[in-house]
Amino acid sequence: MSGSLGTVACMGGVLALGGAGVLASRNAELIRRWRTWLVSAPLVAGCLWLGAPGAAVLAAGLGVIAAVEYGRLARLRPADVTLVAVAAVALPLAAWQAPSELARLLAAAALAVAVVPVVTADVTDGARRAAAGVFGVVWIAALSALVLLRGAALPLIFAVSVADVGAWCAGRLWQGPALSPLSPAKRWSGAVGGSLAGVAALAAIATVSGASGVLTPAHALAIVIGAPLGDLLESMVKRGAGVKDAGQWLPGFGGLLDRIDSLLVVLALAVLL
Numbered sequence: 606m607s608g609s610l611g612t613v614a615c616m617g618g619v620l621a622l623g624g625a626g627v628l629a630s631r632n633a634e635l636i637r638r639w640r641t642w643l644v645s646a647p648l649v650a651g652c653l654w655l656g657a658p659g660a661a662v663l664a665a666g667l668g669v670i671a672a673v674e675y676g677r678l679a680r681l682r683p684a685d686v687t688l689v690a691v692a693a694v695a696l697p698l699a700a701w702q703a704p705s706e707l708a709r710l711l712a713a714a715a716l717a718v719a720v721v722p723v724v725t726a727d728v729t730d731g732a733r734r735a736a737a738g739v740f741g742v743v744w745i746a747a748l749s750a751l752v753l754l755r756g757a758a759l760p761l762i763f764a765v766s767v768a769d770v771g772a773w774c775a776g777r778l779w780q781g782p783a784l785s786p787l788s789p790a791k792r793w794s795g796a797v798g799g800s801l802a803g804v805a806a807l808a809a810i811a812t813v814s815g816a817s818g819v820l821t822p823a824h825a826l827a828i829v830i831g832a833p834l835g836d837l838l839e840s841m842v843k844r845g846a847g848v849k850d851a852g853q854w855l856p857g858f859g860g861l862l863d864r865i866d867s868l869l870v871v872l873a874l875a876v877l878l
Contacts, residue, residue: 612759612810616646619767619806638857641864642766653759657752661701664748668693670861671745678846678862679737684725688718689741693748700752711746715739744838748865750872760819761827761875764806765868768832771795771802784833788840796833803828823878827871835870839863 620643627635652663672693676686692714699710718738722731751758775798776791784791804825811820839862843851852860 610814612763612814613650614813615806615810616650616763619763620646623770634857636857641855641857645864649762650759653751653762657701657755660751660758661697664697664700664751665694667861667865668697668745668748671748671865672741674851674860674862675741675745675842678842678848678851679741680846681734681737681741682721684721685718685734685738685741688714688721689738689745692718692742693745696746696749697752700749704753707749711743714742714746718742744869747869747873747876750876753876754872756816757818757824757875758872760807760810761824761871762868763810764803764824764828765832765871767806768799768803768828769836769867770799772799772833772836774798775802785837785840787837787844791833791836791840799832800829803832824875826878827874831871831874832867835867838870839866 620639624639624643627639649663652659669690672686672690675681676689681689692711695714696707696710699707718741719735721738722734725731727734754761772791772795776795779792779794779798781792781794783789784793784796804820807820807824807828810816839851843849850859851862855861855864858864
């Protein structure tokens with residue numbers, strides 16, 4: 606069985622078991638989240654099944670939505686948001702068609718969004734806008750890893766989803782000290798539980814599919830470090846904006862950034878490692 610089929614099999618099993626569990630719990634919030642997973646999982650898997658073209662389209666679509674949500678959180682102006690969104694589309698396409706030019710394009714996009722406040726002579730808020738714009742470009746650029754990681758992308762997405770659930774369950778069950786003042790509800794017990802669940806998910810995919818490139822030290826480290834760090838990173842941005850969620854359109858989660866915050870850092874680490 607190929608890695609992709611193994612991942613799909615594991616995803617189907619987890620969705621079925623999770624559905625039974627959340628329906629039995631009668632928790633409205635958990636049921637909304639499970640319904641969102643039920644719709645989004647086949648969509649993501651289908652795009653990645655198409656290979657690099659599907660991964661590039663998926664990354665670009667997610668990137669545009671993430672750019673709009675981030676622009677609202679960071680109080681960017683329309684010109685800034687437009688450049689971040691353009692970069693979010695261009696970078697995955699470059700990862701597909703011209704991966705050797707990806708670093709140059711990323712640098713050019715960061716420079717362009719930093720120059721906009723200078724060109725518009727924003728002396729009151731220009732420095733903050735430039736810094737926030739560059740951060741947004743780099744943060745959302747991690748979606749390009751969906752193209753670069755090839756067959757490892759879907760297993761990592763699945764593992765991050767399982768890690769998020771594991772962190773939520775472990776944090777509620779074990780309690781303990783807070784992970785960071787950035788998000789007092791997040792606990793060290795949740796970070797440990799999420800890490801174990803995420804690595805276990807990678808191990809399950811590797812076992813079912815027999816693929817050797819799924820459970821690697823780099824991927825395991827990306828999950829263990831990146832999942833909680835990505836969650837805290839978005840919490841920092843949201844606290845700075847004074848909001849609870851990045852959006853309101855995604856049932857059970859809020860916005861897209863609330864759903865992919867951990868994934869963005871995990872993908873970046875997986876490529877770097």
